[in-house]
Amino acid sequence: MSSAPAFSLDAWSRAHLTLVEVALSRWVTVEVLPGQSWGAPADLVQAMRYAVLDGGKRLRPLLVMAAFEAAAAPGDALGGSAALRAACAVELIHAYSLVHDDMPCMDNDVLRRGKPTVHVQFGESAALLAGDALQALAFELLTPADASVPLAVQARLCGLLARAAGSTGMAGGQAIDLASVGHALDEQALRHMHQLKTGALLQASVMLGAACGDASAQAQKALASYGQALGLAFQVVDDVLDVTADSATLGKTAGKDAEHGKPTYVSLMGLERSQCYAHDLLSQAHAALADSGLEHTAALAALADMVVQRSH
Amino acid sequence: MSSAPAFSLDAWSRAHLTLVEVALSRWVTVEVLPGQSWGAPADLVQAMRYAVLDGGKRLRPLLVMAAFEAAAAPGDALGGSAALRAACAVELIHAYSLVHDDMPCMDNDVLRRGKPTVHVQFGESAALLAGDALQALAFELLTPADASVPLAVQARLCGLLARAAGSTGMAGGQAIDLASVGHALDEQALRHMHQLKTGALLQASVMLGAACGDASAQAQKALASYGQALGLAFQVVDDVLDVTADSATLGKTAGKDAEHGKPTYVSLMGLERSQCYAHDLLSQAHAALADSGLEHTAALAALADMVVQRSH
Numbered sequence: 001m002s003s004a005p006a007f008s009l010d011a012w013s014r015a016h017l018t019l020v021e022v023a024l025s026r027w028v029t030v031e032v033l034p035g036q037s038w039g040a041p042a043d044l045v046q047a048m049r050y051a052v053l054d055g056g057k058r059l060r061p062l063l064v065m066a067a068f069e070a071a072a073a074p075g076d077a078l079g080g081s082a083a084l085r086a087a088c089a090v091e092l093i094h095a096y097s098l099v100h101d102d103m104p105c106m107d108n109d110v111l112r113r114g115k116p117t118v119h120v121q122f123g124e125s126a127a128l129l130a131g132d133a134l135q136a137l138a139f140e141l142l143t144p145a146d147a148s149v150p151l152a153v154q155a156r157l158c159g160l161l162a163r164a165a166g167s168t169g170m171a172g173g174q175a176i177d178l179a180s181v182g183h184a185l186d187e188q189a190l191r192h193m194h195q196l197k198t199g200a201l202l203q204a205s206v207m208l209g210a211a212c213g214d215a216s217a218q219a220q221k222a223l224a225s226y227g228q229a230l231g232l233a234f235q236v237v238d239d240v241l242d243v244t245a246d247s248a249t250l251g252k253t254a255g256k257d258a259e260h261g262k263p264t265y266v267s268l269m270g271l272e273r274s275q276c277y278a279h280d281l282l283s284q285a286h287a288a289l290a291d292s293g294l295e296h297t298a299a300l301a302a303l304a305d306m307v308v309q310r311s312h
Numbered sequence: 313m314s315s316a317p318a319f320s321l322d323a324w325s326r327a328h329l330t331l332v333e334v335a336l337s338r339w340v341t342v343e344v345l346p347g348q349s350w351g352a353p354a355d356l357v358q359a360m361r362y363a364v365l366d367g368g369k370r371l372r373p374l375l376v377m378a379a380f381e382a383a384a385a386p387g388d389a390l391g392g393s394a395a396l397r398a399a400c401a402v403e404l405i406h407a408y409s410l411v412h413d414d415m416p417c418m419d420n421d422v423l424r425r426g427k428p429t430v431h432v433q434f435g436e437s438a439a440l441l442a443g444d445a446l447q448a449l450a451f452e453l454l455t456p457a458d459a460s461v462p463l464a465v466q467a468r469l470c471g472l473l474a475r476a477a478g479s480t481g482m483a484g485g486q487a488i489d490l491a492s493v494g495h496a497l498d499e500q501a502l503r504h505m506h507q508l509k510t511g512a513l514l515q516a517s518v519m520l521g522a523a524c525g526d527a528s529a530q531a532q533k534a535l536a537s538y539g540q541a542l543g544l545a546f547q548v549v550d551d552v553l554d555v556t557a558d559s560a561t562l563g564k565t566a567g568k569d570a571e572h573g574k575p576t577y578v579s580l581m582g583l584e585r586s587q588c589y590a591h592d593l594l595s596q597a598h599a600a601l602a603d604s605g606l607e608h609t610a611a612l613a614a615l616a617d618m619v620v621q622r623s624h
Contacts, residue, residue, distance in 0.1 A: 040479035046485035048479065099445060103417075105436035124417035128440070132412060137449050144470030155466035159455030166448030167352030167360065175356035175441050197574050304436030 007025045007298035009306060013062060021053070023088050027141055028052050028134075031254050040133070047122045047130035048137070052095045056115035058099025059234075059307070060205040061087035063227075066299035067209025070292070071219055082149040083212040086157050089138040090205050093165045095136035097201075101174065115258055135165065156211050164204030177262070185263040191232065198238075199231030206230070206300075215294075222292035226285050226300060233281035234307050239264035240274050245312060280307045319610035323451060325374060333371045335400050338341065338452055340364050340446075341554035350447070359434045360449070364407045367425035371546075372401035372406055372517040375539075378611035379521025383531055384605070385410050395524040396467050401450040402517050405477050408446035409513075410582050411439050413423070413486065434443070437624050445467040447477065468523045476516030484507025489574070497575040510550075511543030518612075520541070526607075532602030538612065545593035552574035557624060594620045 030045045078282040078283040102109040112118050119127035142149070143158045149157075163169055163199060173196030173208035180193065206227035210220050243266050265274040283303040342357045373421060380395035412423040414429040422432050431439035454461070456468045461469075475481055483510030492505065518539035522532050555578050577586040597616040601609040 009385050011615060027459050040484045041487045041491070043491060044479055073575060084350055089468060097444075100440055102442065105415075128412055128415065129415060129483050129490070132409075132443070132447065133479040133483035133487075135444065136481075139451055139474035141471055143467055143474060145471065149560050151467040153461040154363060154470065155455055155463040158451055158466070158470040159457065160543075162448050162451035162455060165444075166452055167356055167445040169448075171441050171445035172352045172356055175438070175445075176355045178441070179353070222372070311617055 005039050007302060009302035012066075012162045012299050012302070016062055016065045017058055017258075019084060020065075020087055020091070023084050024052055024091065024305065025049075027088055028092070028137065043122075043126070044129060044133060047118055048134055050121060051099045051118050051130055052092065052114075053133065055115065056091070056095070059091045059303070060201060061204065062303055063205035063206075063230075063300075064090060064212075067206040067223055067227075067301055068213045069209075070294045070297045070300055071210045071213030071215035071223070073213075076213065078150075079150070079212045079214065080147045082157070083209055085141045085144065085149060086208040086212055087205075089157070089161055090201065090208060092138040092141070092162075093161065093170070096131040096138075097136040097170055097174070099131040099134070101157070103127055105166060105237055106174075107176070109205075114220045138165075153212065157208055160204050160207055160211060164200040167193075169196055169200035169204070170198070173200065181262055182186060183263070185268070187268055190263055190265065190268055193233065194235040195228070198235050199228065202231035202234055203227030210275065219292045219294050222288045223300075225288035226292070227286060229281045229284040230304050230307055233278050233304070235283065236265045236274055236278040236310055237310065239266045240278065241310075241312065242266070242270065243271060278308050319400055319614060321611065321614035324611050324614070328374055329375045329401055331396060332370055332377075332399055332403070335396050336364055336599055338339060338567065339360075340399055340404070340449065353440070354608075355434075356441060356445060359430055362433060363411045363430050363442055363446065367427065368403070368407070369622075370403060370614070372513060374615055375514065375517035375520040375542075375612075376402060376524075378615055379421065379518040379527075379535055379598045380525045381521075381537075382606045382609045383522045383525030383527035383535070384613055385525075388525065390460070390462075391526065394465050394469070395521055396463060397456065398473075398520040398524055400523060401453045401469070401473060402476075402520060404450040404453070406513060407476075408443040408450075409486070411443040411446070411580045414416065415439055418486075418490070422437075432563055435451045439541045447560055450471075450477075451587045465524065469520055472489065472516050472519050472523060476512040479514070481508055481512035486510065492575055495547045495575070497580070498579070502575055502577065502580055505541070506547040510547050510551065511540065514543035515539030526618045531604045531606050534600045534606075535612075537600035538604070538616070541596040541618055542616050545590050545597065545616070548586055548590040548593065549620055551578045552583065552590065553622075553624065554578070555583060588619050 028045070028068055030040050030048050063082055064087040068079060072079050091219050099113060099118045101107055102112055103119050110118055111117065118130060136159060139158055142161065149282055165171065173193055176193040177197055185193065203224065206223050207220070210223045215223065242264065265277065269277065282304055285303060340357070340361050342352050342354055376399040380391060384391050402487060409426060411430045413419055414424055415431050421429055423429065430442060451470055454473065455466050477483065486507055488505040489509055497505065514538065518535050522535045528536065551557055554576065577589065581589065595618055598613060601613055
C-alpha cells in the first residue's frame with residue numbers, strides 16, 4: 001500500500017507565497033540601474049507597490065510555481081529562479097489590469113481587496129501610469145541582465161506573457177466585455193470573451209511554469225488543457241460569487257455585474273447550471289492532469305479544487 | 313579624391329518608411345493564431361490601427377533601422393528582419409504612450425497628428441485598452457514563434473525595450489512630468505525628467521538597432537552616447553517649437569506647456585540659449601558617431617540633423 005503523505009495545499013501555498021511576496025517586494029522598487037544615476041520616481045513606485053503588495057490570492061503565481069514543479073526535474077534551481085520571475089511577472093500583469101479596470105472610464109470601482117482602488121488613493125493619472133509601468137516591469141523581470149535565466153527561456157516567457165496580455169488575450173477580452181454591456185451574448189460568445197479576459201492569463205501562468213521546467217510536448221498539451229478548464233471555471237465561479245457573496249467577503253463591490261447589465265454565466269445559464277458547469281470544468285482539469293504523464297501534480301490538482309470551492 | 317555619392321536622407325527615409333508602414337499595417341491587425349478560433353476583437357484593433365497608422369514621423373523606427381545598418385555586416389538579412397520588428401515595436405510603445413498621454417486625466421488633448429485623439433474618436437475606455445494592447449503587442453512582435461529572430465536576440469530586445477518603456481524610462485519620466493506641473497525644476501531635474509520621458513525610448517531605438525546588428529562593445533558605447541545626445545536634443549527642440557510654431561504646423565495643440573505651467577527648457581533657459589543647447593547636443597551626437605569606429609553612419613548623422621533642424 002502507498003504511504004505517501006497527503007498533500008497539504010495550505011502548507012504548500014504558505015511556503016510558495018512567502019517566496020512570491022518577498023520577490024515582489026524586492027522587484028517592485030526604486031531601483032538604480034548600473035550606468036544610471038537615478039531609479040524610478042518614488043511616487044510612481046509607491047502607487048505600483050500599493051497596487052501589487054499586501055493583497056490578492058496570488059492564484060496566478062501559485063499556478064506558475066505548481067506547473068513548474070510538476071514539469072521540472074527535481075532540484076532544477078535555475079529553472080526555479082526563472083519560475084519565480086515568471087510568477088511575479090504574471091502577477092504584475094494581473095495587478096496592472098485591475099488598476100486600469102477599476103478606473104472611472106472603465107468599471108469605476110472604488111474598493112479592491114478591501115482597500116481604496118489605486119486611482120482613489122493616488123489619482124487617475126498616477127493610476128494610469130502605474131498600470132503602464134507595471135506592464136513594462138513584467139517584461140523587465142523576465143529579462144534579467146545577470147543571465148540567471150537562459151536567453152532562450154527569457155524569449156519564450158516574454159512571448160507567452162505578451163500574447164496572454166494583449167489583444168488576443170486579456171486586453172482583447174476586456175474590449176469584448178466593454179462592448180457587450182447591455183447586449184445579449186450567447187453562451188459561446190460569453191465563453192470566448194472570458195477565455196480572452198481571464199482565461200488567457202490563467203492558462204499562460206500554467207504554460208510559463210511548464211516552460212521554466214522544460215516540459216515534454218505531451219505534458220505541455222495536457223497542462224494547456226488543464227489551464228483552459230481552470231481558466232473557464234475561475235470565471236464561472238466569479239460570476240456565481242458576484243450573486244451569492246457579499247462585498248465584505250469578496251473584498252470588492254458585489255452585485256456590480258448585474259447592476260451594469262453585464263452578461264454573466266449566471267444571467268445566461270441560471271445559478272444552478274452555472275454551479276454544475278464549474279464542477280464539470282473541475283473534472284476536466286483533473287482529467288488533463290491524469291493524462292499529462294507527470295507525477296507531481298498534487299499542487300495543480302489542489303489549486304483547481306480551490307478555484308471552484310472558494311468563497312471569495 | 314573620394315567620389316562617394318552624397319547621402320540623401322530623403323531617399324533613404326522613403327525606402328525605409330515604406331518597409332515600416334507595410335509592416336505596421338500587417339502586424340497591427342485582427343490576427344487569428346494557430347490553435348485559436350478567434351483573433352483580436354475588431355473594434356479594439358480598429359482603435360489600435362487608428363493610433364498607429366498613417367501618422368507620425370516614425371523617428372524611432374528610422375533610428376532602429378539606421379543603427380542596425382551602421383552596426384551590421386553587409387547583407388545580414390536575418391538581422392534586418394529582427395530590426396524591422398524592433399522598429400515597429402518601439403513605434404508601438406511610442407504610439408501607446410501618446411494615446412494614454414492624450415487622455416483627459418493626463419494632458420486632455422483633443423488633436424494629435426492633425427486628427428482627433430483616440431479617446432475623442434473611440435471613447436476613453438477604448439483608448440485605455442488600445443494603449444494597453446499596443447504595449448503588449450510590442451513584445452509580441454519581438455518574440456515571433458517562427459524563429460525568424462534568434463531567441464537570444466529576442467531576449468535582448470525585450471529587455472532593452474521593457475526598461476526604456478517602464479518606471480526607469482518613459483513611464484517614470486511621465487510621472488516626474490506630472491508631478492512637476494506648477495513646480496520649479498532646475499536644469500538638472502528637467503534634464504533627468506526628459507532623459508526618462510523621451511530620451512530613454514529614443515536611445516533604446518538606437519540600441520535595439522545595434523543589438524540586431526551585433527555591434528561591437530566600442531560601437532555600442534558610441535551609439536549609446538549618440539542616442540543620449542539625440543534624445544536630449546529632441547526634447548529641447550520640442551520645447552522650442554512649442555513656443556515658436558503654430559498648431560497647424562505642429563499637428564497638435566501648440567503652447568500647451570506654457571499654458572499648463574509645465575517647466576520647459578525655454579522657460580528655464582530662455583529661447584536663444586535653448587537653441588544653442590540643441591546645437592551643442594547635435595555636435596555631441598556627431599562626435600559620438602565619429603568615435604564609433606563604424607563606417608555607415610550617414611543615416612544616423614542625417615537623422616540627428618533632422619531632429620534639430622525640423623520645423624514640427
